[in-house]
Amino acid sequence: MTNSNFKVEWAPRVHKLPPYLFGRINALLYQKRRAGQDVIDMGMGNPSDPPDPQVIAKLSEAAGDLGNHGYSKANGILNLRRELTSKYLRKYGVRLDPETETIVCLGSKEGFSHMCLALMGAGDTAIIPAPYFPAHMFAVVLASGNVVALDVSNTEKYLSNIAYTCEHFYPRPKLLIINYPHNPSSVTVEPEFFVDVVKLAKRYGLMVISDFAYADVAYDGYVPPSFLSAPGAKDVGVEFTTMSKGYNMAGWRVGFCSGNADMIKGLATIKGYYDYGMFQAIQIAAIVALRDTEATVEKQSIIYQGRRDVLIEGLRRLDWTATIPKAGMFVWAKIPEPWASQMNSVDFAMHLLEHGNVAVSPGAGFGPVGEGYLRMSLVENESRLRQAVRQIGACLDRKSTPELQKA
Numbered sequence: 381m382t383n384s385n386f387k388v389e390w391a392p393r394v395h396k397l398p399p400y401l402f403g404r405i406n407a408l409l410y411q412k413r414r415a416g417q418d419v420i421d422m423g424m425g426n427p428s429d430p431p432d433p434q435v436i437a438k439l440s441e442a443a444g445d446l447g448n449h450g451y452s453k454a455n456g457i458l459n460l461r462r463e464l465t466s467k468y469l470r471k472y473g474v475r476l477d478p479e480t481e482t483i484v485c486l487g488s489k490e491g492f493s494h495m496c497l498a499l500m501g502a503g504d505t506a507i508i509p510a511p512y513f514p515a516h517m518f519a520v521v522l523a524s525g526n527v528v529a530l531d532v533s534n535t536e537k538y539l540s541n542i543a544y545t546c547e548h549f550y551p552r553p554k555l556l557i558i559n560y561p562h563n564p565s566s567v568t569v570e571p572e573f574f575v576d577v578v579k580l581a582k583r584y585g586l587m588v589i590s591d592f593a594y595a596d597v598a599y600d601g602y603v604p605p606s607f608l609s610a611p612g613a614k615d616v617g618v619e620f621t622t623m624s625k626g627y628n629m630a631g632w633r634v635g636f637c638s639g640n641a642d643m644i645k646g647l648a649t650i651k652g653y654y655d656y657g658m659f660q661a662i663q664i665a666a667i668v669a670l671r672d673t674e675a676t677v678e679k680q681s682i683i684y685q686g687r688r689d690v691l692i693e694g695l696r697r698l699d700w701t702a703t704i705p706k707a708g709m710f711v712w713a714k715i716p717e718p719w720a721s722q723m724n725s726v727d728f729a730m731h732l733l734e735h736g737n738v739a740v741s742p743g744a745g746f747g748p749v750g751e752g753y754l755r756m757s758l759v760e761n762e763s764r765l766r767q768a769v770r771q772i773g774a775c776l777d778r779k780s781t782p783e784l785q786k787a
Contacts, residue, residue: 396521401745405729409739420768422756423739425563425709427628429680432673435629435665442661452657455648456484456636460663463670464621464636472606480641481614483648486658488593488620488635491647493519494654495618495637498646499555499587500525506555507545507586509538511743511750513563516591520555528553531749532567539576546584556581556617559591561604564746564755565712566705568602574610581616587643588617596626596677598707599685608639618643625709626677627669634658634666684709687758687765694769698776711756715743719776725751736775738768 405423412419430436442448455461461478468474476482485491492515500506500523508516510529520527528549530541546552558577560569574590581588590607598604607619618639624630637647688704691711695702702713714720715728723731725742732738741757743750760768 393522393524397518401726401742404726405733405739408730408733417737419737419739420760420764421739422760422768423741425757426759427625427630428759429628431628432669432676435669435673438668439661439665442664448660452660452663454651454655454657456657457660457663460484460667463667467670468638472609474606474608476638481644482636482638483644484658484663485635485637486655487624487633488622489515491635491637492589492591492620494650495589495647496520496523498650505549505553506557507542507553508557509559509562511564511746513559516557516559529747532562532565535569535573539580542580552584553586556586556588557591558588558607561594561707563594563708564710564750566708566710568604568706571605571609574605574607574613578610578612578616582612590617590619592619592621594625594708595621597681597684597709599681599688600706602706604707614639616640623666623669626680628680629669632662634662684758687762690762690765691756691758694766698769698773709758713754713756715752715754720752725754729754732772732775736771738771
């Protein structure tokens, strides 16, 4: 007998989450693939290349050790943390204490979300970049915080807008979230930018979280700078890194948070209640990846650079406007006319998928500032990207207007 008094009630924080804008696209993509259609997927930044073979071999070996199958430490095994700090010293000149200034996360997204739980509460405000990676917005919302999203397209204006926001909001924002190389727009910065960020943080009492997910994917000699390399950065903030991108280990869920010891301690406290750490065999294999596969990571960037050039060249032949990214796994492309004035980005992305069998991410999925743009990932090989451009061109025949194609 049904209890008429029973009712499932979601927490108010869940009701603050908007409808998932990628839902329609993912549903059609799934439907097409079930029907046997070949869809070129440029939507997610999900690496399609494998990790270095020696990393896979080490995982297999470590999984065979029965001593690795119990609970691990929530903050990660010490040797993995030491290897991460060695990379920071080698690549960025940053010294970190592996005991207190770095922690292993189940992917940087998990760590970032739990860091927001550790730092934010009802009435607290975070400044985030716009357009925004959804986790930057909704991890704060789920922690009961408020969000101010500031456009990152002009770095000088972005810094001045941070200062203006801190001076005119009451209470002042508590947290500044920065993300370079930026997802989705691929905006990059030079080291001096982070010097200014540290000055702002100290002036206005801001804690800083740097999302450095695309640290290992860069082109044309550009080396993305670490926030932690700025003088005084560890006084005010932390930085999240991941092995998902440059190391092609997305499904392994290996991330790190490094920097301010008190912020790390807050994250460790939250994690202590939520998880028992990462499978130790994965951590052991990650040590090998960090220690022995930098050459493979560099080669992967060269592969992505070739794909970037193919896609940019193809889009320009179609008269699309797209800035050449210096880093990251995406091309941020402006929707061309007459389509931009007659379709929003979600409908346009649906059109490309329905009529061109090409899946992309609509800019609106990254907030209002992203409307009018598409994010195209570089996970397909060069041949597939050329084919994608051909299919987009055929789908958007310049002789036709959106209305004619609907007719």
